[in-house]
Amino acid sequence: MNYQLLYQILSTIDPSRTISQVANQLYLSQPYISQVISKSEKKYQVKIVNRSSLPIELTEAGKQLLEDLERLINDQAILQQNLSPYQLDSGNNIRIGITPIWISNLVSPVLKELQQEFPKTNFEIRQIFTSNESKKMLETRSIDIFWGSMLYIDHFISRPLYRSQACIIIPKNHPLYKSGVQELPFSQKIVTALNHSKMISLTKNSVFQSIIDHYFEDEKISLNKTMEVNSYIGAASLAIQGLGISIVLTDVLPYLDKTQEFNIVKIPKSALNLDVGISIHKDSSEKVKKVAERIYSTICRKLR
Template identity: 25%
Template sequence: MISKLDLYKVFCMVGKHESFSRAAKELYMTQPAVSQSIMQLERELDIRLFTRTSKGVILTNEGRILFEYASSAMNLIHVGEDKLLKIKNMMIGDLKIGVGDTISRYFLLPYLEQFHKEYPNIKFKIINATTLELCASVKSGEIDIAICNFPIEDSALELRECMDIHDIFVCGNKYKNRCSRPISLEEITKLPLILLESKSISRQYIEKYMLSKGIKITAEIELGSYDLLLEFARANLGIACVIKEFSKEYLEKGTVYKVKLKEEIPKRSIGLCFLKSVSLSPATTKFIEILEHKTDI
């Protein structure tokens, strides 16, 4: 049975051409099928829409009123379909990403740059927050994907690792000699520690690992910025726990020095997460493909 939407498509075409035969030709229908559709719509509305003449048909007064609204509606549908096609073909669209400041600076930027070169018409919306806040934003629909520190335990999220990272301790010149030989984790706790704030996943990972060894750590200084960890260590204010991969510039220049440990902290990773139950937009899918190609997820 022909749908109501199809009936209005036929109605608009007949109203446009004032002819059953020309409407039938444009719609790739038979003329009797077009005539039957108009008759069905008139029966359902209980009103006559066209007046039949020897030259074709003309809209009744009621038909003109309906045609004005129906043609506007059909035009809006066509505009909507056209926009969907443009989104599908990456001609327009949005990419909403959640990411922490550190990962944004030291990991994400090259991928955003490549994506923008390939798809310049896609608009970015970047939200900076902690890992826990980003996971909540993914689940609320505020962002499409989050790139953050692992481990994350949430059954609603699809998790994909992007890059291994290693937590290390670094110091400035003041502590360089003291930390030149391999020291134990217990000895680390006796030094003034500079750590990220307690709600960060990186801080929680270190604390959990230390506790698994029966060691409790406390911060002499707590900071909310990763870059400040390195700067405070450089200024000899204590021993900072940082990520080796994001501290290469400081380490290579000798601005800070890696503290040698008798037992290295196990590696972890950063990765992306998105809702399992929601289909990804074309822009999000393409961005993930770039990440997968570059990082071999």
């Protein structure tokens, strides 16, 4: 059984209303998610998800299983870290953690150059949804390199690449919505008018969401978080369906349903520190450092 997959599914249950929403957030099919849950319930002889309620929820057994899976995965990561110095040909495998929304535009050309320069190296790409998750995975050496939010930690080396931009998704049923145009100019008036709006937010362990929360707190704006998801695309998709506003990265916009009517308001880059970079552990091998440097230089060249 894939314990990592089961853990991701169960940890996504809480902020979701349906199995379909869980599937959308994990980029998997709904039947497959249901199959994994059913097989797990058969294996452990307990009911782990209450699918008859709306929203769906973990049973007490499901909560216990989630807790135990997290402990198991952490123990496996520590075991892997402890044995890594003794592994044969460990330098021929490089694990790169990356936020899913960047996979389609820059990763492909970067990987092509890596394969050309390091033809005997196997590159494994792992999707990471939050910066907190990336910190843990770098700590335990579950990944070698992280491409995402800058990690300001003493024993990590992080090099800035560019600053991402956030935008506000305004659905058709919101008072601020204007037909006939997609992008509205940013203004303090719009920010103020968002007060008490329903909001689809990212989960509490998202550094991005923490930055957004602090921004609105400083602006004395109170938002009503009615739902939490662990996916930028999932949050934006729910927003354009009228479930509330959402604040996501502009990288998400190409993935949204163009048939839906909604507005976007781009928040000035100077207002939010959303720096993206390449991070590695200070004690990384020379091979990892060379690969990280190559990724960094390639991205910088592609962005010129």
